[in-house]
Amino acid sequence: AMGTRMLRTWIERPLISEVAIAKRMAIVQLFLDHFFERSDLIEALKGVYDLERLASRVSFGKALPVDFLQLAHSLSNVPAIKNILELLPQEQMKQLIERLDALPELADLIHQSISEEASRTITEGGIIKTGYNPQLDKYREALENGTSWIAQLETTEKARTGISTLRIDYNRKDGYYFHITQSQLDSVPEHFFRKATLKNSERFGSQELTEIEEIMLEAREKSSILEYELFMSVRDQTEQYISRLQALAKTIAEIDCLQSLAVVAEKQGYVRPVLTENSRHVEIKAGRHAVVEAVMGAQEYVPNDIALPEQTDIQLITGPNMSGKSTYMRQFALTVIMAQIGSFVPAESAALPIFDAIFTRIGASDNLISGESTFMVEMSEANHAIQKATSRSLIIFDELGRGTATYDGMALAQAIIEYVHEHIGAKTLFATHYHELTELDQTLEHLDNVHVATLEQNGNVTFLHKITEGPADKSYGIHVAKIAGLPSDLLERADLILQKLENKPLPAKKVEAQEEQLSLFDIDENYSEIIDKLKDLNVDNMTAREALNFLWELKDAL
Structure with a gap:
C-alpha cells in the first residue's frame, strides 16, 4: 500500500533533474541484474504492513493492540531487507541502506509489553504480557488462584451435599452461584442462600463463595484498569517514534517502487532510456503504449517509431479516425512520464530530452455547471498550454478546433500552430482532420507532416496503425461510420454528398465573407444550363404539345 501511494505521487510529479532520474534508474538496473536478491527482497517486503497507516493511527490515538503487533512484525523484517540490499553493490544502495532505521528500541518495547494473543479491544484485558508489570502479575495470580479456589469449592460441596449435578457458574447479574436443578432442591444445605429462581433450577450462594468472588472481582477490576493504563503508556511512548516511523515508511515504499519497476521492466521487455538535459532530440525506436499493450498483449500491439x-518542434499528424493518432501521441507522453519517474520504457531504444511539463488537450469534455461548453473548455486548455509552456515542454493537441464552425476551427488551429512555432518552440504533437493545415510545412521551418498509413482495397479500408512521413490523403470518416453500424442507405447518401462537396470549388465570395455556411445543394452551379433554358422559356405562348416536348427534353438532359 505504501509503494502504491508513492508510485502514484511519482507519476503525478515526475522528476526534472537528470541526476535524480539517473539515480533511480541505476537502482532499477541493479534490481534487474540481480534476480535472486530481488526475489528475496520481495519476500521480505511482504512481511511489512502499512507503516504510514500504523504511524497515523498511533499519532491520532486510535492504535489498537493488533496495530502494535503489526508494527513490531514490520520492524522485525527491516534487518532482513537491509541485509539483502547490502549484498548488492553499495555505491547505488548506500543512501537507501543508511535510511533503513529498524527502531530497535520501539520493537523491544512492543515485544516486551504487548501480548501476541491480544484482542482488538482495549477494555477487556489480555493486552499486556505477563512479566511486564509486577502489580498486574499479582492481580492475575489472584485471578488464577481464585479460579482454582472455585473449582476446589465446587468439588467439596458436591461431596458434602451429595448433589452430583451441582456446579458453580457466573454471570454479570448474579455473580458466582451454585446451580442446582429442581430434582435436587431437597438436598440443599442450610448454609446456602437463594439468589435466583428459574423454571427448572435455582441459584444459591454461600459465605465462602461470596468471599472468593469479592477477591476475584477486585483483582479483575483493578487488573483491567491497570492494563488499560499500561497500554496507553505504551501508545504514548510510541508517539515519540512517529517521525522516524514515517521516514522508514518512505524508504521502504521507495524500495518497493524501484523493485516493482524492475519486475515490470523484466516482464514487459522495457529498456533503459537515454536522457539528456542539453539536447532536444527525440528518438524512440519501436515505442509502445504501456497500458494498451498490457490490455491487448504484445503480439497485437503495433509499435511505432517517434x-x-x-530542428523539428511540431509534428502535424493526419490520418483516418480510429487509426491510432491519439494512441501514438499518448504513447509518447506516457513514455516521457515513465522515463522521468525513473522507470524503463516500452521500446527497443529511446533517447529523450528532459521535459519540464506536459500540456494536453485530448478528448471532448465540457463543464456545464460553470457555464463552459465543450469548445470553451477546449480553448481554455489550449490557452493554459500556450501561456505556461516553455521550449522545454511537451504539448499534445488532439483535434484542436473541431468544436466550432469549420473555418473558425481551422483558423484557430493554424494560428495556434504558428504561435507555438514562433513564440514557444516546445516539442508539439498536433493531430488534426484539417488537411489544409498540412501545407504549413512549406512556411513553418520546424514543422513536419506525418500520417497514419491505411490500406484500401476493393472499397475496404484496413488501418495499419503505422506512422509514416507526409500528410494523409483523406480521413475515411464514412468508413468509420460503417464500422459503427449506421444504416447502409444513410452511408450511401453521405458518400454522395461527400463526392459533391469534394468536386465542387468553393465560391470566392464565401471565402471572403466567412459568414455563410457551405451549401450542400447549390443548384445554380450543377444545373446552370437547364436553368438558363427555363429562364428563356415563354410559358404563356406554349401549346400543350410544346410544353410536353420541352418536359421530355428536360428529362433527357437530367
Missing part, C-alpha cells in the same frame, strides 16, 4: 530531431 522521431523529432533537434
